[in-house]
Amino acid sequence: MELKSYEFDGVIVEEEMELSLEDLCRACEVNTEWIIMLVDEGVLDPLNTNTDQWRFDGTSLRRVRTVRRLQQDLDVNLAGAALALELLEEVEALRERLAALEPCDE
Amino acid sequence: MEFKDYYETMGVKRDATQDQIKRAYRKLARKYHPDVSKEPNAETRFKEMGEAYEVLKDPEKRAAYDQLGANYKAGQDFHPPPGWDQGYEFRGGGFTEADASKFSDFFESLFGGGFAAQGRGGQAGFSARGEDSHAKVLIDLEDSYRSVTRTISLRHSELGANGRPHLKERTLNVRIPKGVHQGQHIRLAGQGGSGLGQGGAGDLYLEVAFRPHAFYKVENKDVYLELPVAPWEAALGGHVKAPTPGGIVDLTVPSGSLSGRKMRLKGRGIPGKPPGDFFVVLRVALPPANSQQAKELYEEMKQKMPFNPRAKLGV
Numbered sequence: 001m002e003l004k005s006y007e008f009d010g011v012i013v014e015e016e017m018e019l020s021l022e023d024l025c026r027a028c029e030v031n032t033e034w035i036i037m038l039v040d041e042g043v044l045d046p047l048n049t050n051t052d053q054w055r056f057d058g059t060s061l062r063r064v065r066t067v068r069r070l071q072q073d074l075d076v077n078l079a080g081a082a083l084a085l086e087l088l089e090e091v092e093a094l095r096e097r098l099a100a101l102e103p104c105d106e
Numbered sequence: 107m108e109f110k111d112y113y114e115t116m117g118v119k120r121d122a123t124q125d126q127i128k129r130a131y132r133k134l135a136r137k138y139h140p141d142v143s144k145e146p147n148a149e150t151r152f153k154e155m156g157e158a159y160e161v162l163k164d165p166e167k168r169a170a171y172d173q174l175g176a177n178y179k180a181g182q183d184f185h186p187p188p189g190w191d192q193g194y195e196f197r198g199g200g201f202t203e204a205d206a207s208k209f210s211d212f213f214e215s216l217f218g219g220g221f222a223a224q225g226r227g228g229q230a231g232f233s234a235r236g237e238d239s240h241a242k243v244l245i246d247l248e249d250s251y252r253s254v255t256r257t258i259s260l261r262h263s264e265l266g267a268n269g270r271p272h273l274k275e276r277t278l279n280v281r282i283p284k285g286v287h288q289g290q291h292i293r294l295a296g297q298g299g300s301g302l303g304q305g306g307a308g309d310l311y312l313e314v315a316f317r318p319h320a321f322y323k324v325e326n327k328d329v330y331l332e333l334p335v336a337p338w339e340a341a342l343g344g345h346v347k348a349p350t351p352g353g354i355v356d357l358t359v360p361s362g363s364l365s366g367r368k369m370r371l372k373g374r375g376i377p378g379k380p381p382g383d384f385f386v387v388l389r390v391a392l393p394p395a396n397s398q399q400a401k402e403l404y405e406e407m408k409q410k411m412p413f414n415p416r417a418k419l420g421v
Contacts, residue, residue, distance in 0.1 A: 007255055007279045010292035026238045027311060061291055066141045074135055105369040
């Protein structure tokens with residue numbers, strides 16, 4: 001007997017998804033209070049202002065997980081991890097600009 | 107099993123103080139943290155350091171390791187003598203922070219394994235949604251150019267009937283969404299941990315990384331190719347073929363091109379809105395002078411072409 005093989009459709013979180021507060025907590029294995037702290041710290045920017053129904057951009061997943069890893073592994077506090085995250089993102093943006101500035105034929 | 111020199115991993119002397127070890131760890135951790143570092147082997151290094159620090163930061167484990175490792179060098183074949191760990195009290199406790207299941211066999215043979223189980227007791231009797239789980243997945247760059255189905259094997263530890271954790275493997279056929287790139291996450295709804303009672307299953311998140319490619323390099327959504335060209339193609343210009351993950355393209359090499367010339371094929375990087383770009387970096391390849399005729403041609407160039415490649419250096 002041939003087993004029916006199932007196929008699952010993957011969705012790109014960063015591009016095709018919005019996450020609710022609950023989604024984000026569950027996906028990152030953190031509690032609501034901690035996510036609220038990240039919003040207060042300015043690490044996360046909810047897409048709407050209505051606190052009851054916060055929605056977050058898909059890229060929030062990566063930011064939350066990065067901040068959590070930085071905190072755990074490097075023993076920095078939330079403000080320090082937030083600062084590191086911002087600097088990392090700035091470095092990435094600068095790298096992209098640098099690459100774009102290199103002479104190039106179309 | 108190979109002996110691991112934890113002092114070498116941490117770059118400290120064998121007689122380093124606990125404070126020196128801590129400082130060395132902090133410094134290395136910042137340098138090799140996978141979120142921070144651009145070093146290609148950062149993740150491996152970071153894990154090795156974590157393991158080394160787990161032993162060296164704890165005076166008890168360190169003493170045991172020192173006693174055992176005095177006669178070994180890194181990479182040497184190693185077998186712990188039976189019963190060596192008697193008299194040390196670290197077995198079965200003390201691993202509160204680190205996930206020891208990710209440490210090496212070497213570590214496990216010294217300090218024991220079986221710490222992987224993080225069973226969550228006390229949840230029976232009510233419904234709870236299953237936990238979301240995370241895994242890393244390696245895909246080929248080409249997979250992101252067209253929506254293909256890949257079979258992915260995932261391993262996770264489960265508590266068996268005897269109360270001990272054991273590894274379970276399962277495979278999933280996943281349709282890789284077009285345009286996904288390194289560092290992004292793919293969500294598979296309902297494929298995480300199973301729920302309790304009436305609770306539904308959690309979701310599975312796959313963090314995407316590209317398998318290293320023989321000739322493409324990827325930077326975010328842009329793809330780079332170093333393309334060898336013959337000296338006459340570079341000097342005189344011409345049409346050459348270049349591979350891209352989306353198929354072979356014809357490329358016009360402008361005359362007078364030098365090694366390092368970068369050409370952009372707009373929108374031929376990783377697909378998306380907007381798509382990334384594809385960059386070709388030319389590298390002039392030299393034909394070998396391995397036949398009489400080739401040697402004569404080089405001789406002829408030498409005679410007939412006045413060329414000093416070092417003119418700018420003043421010699």
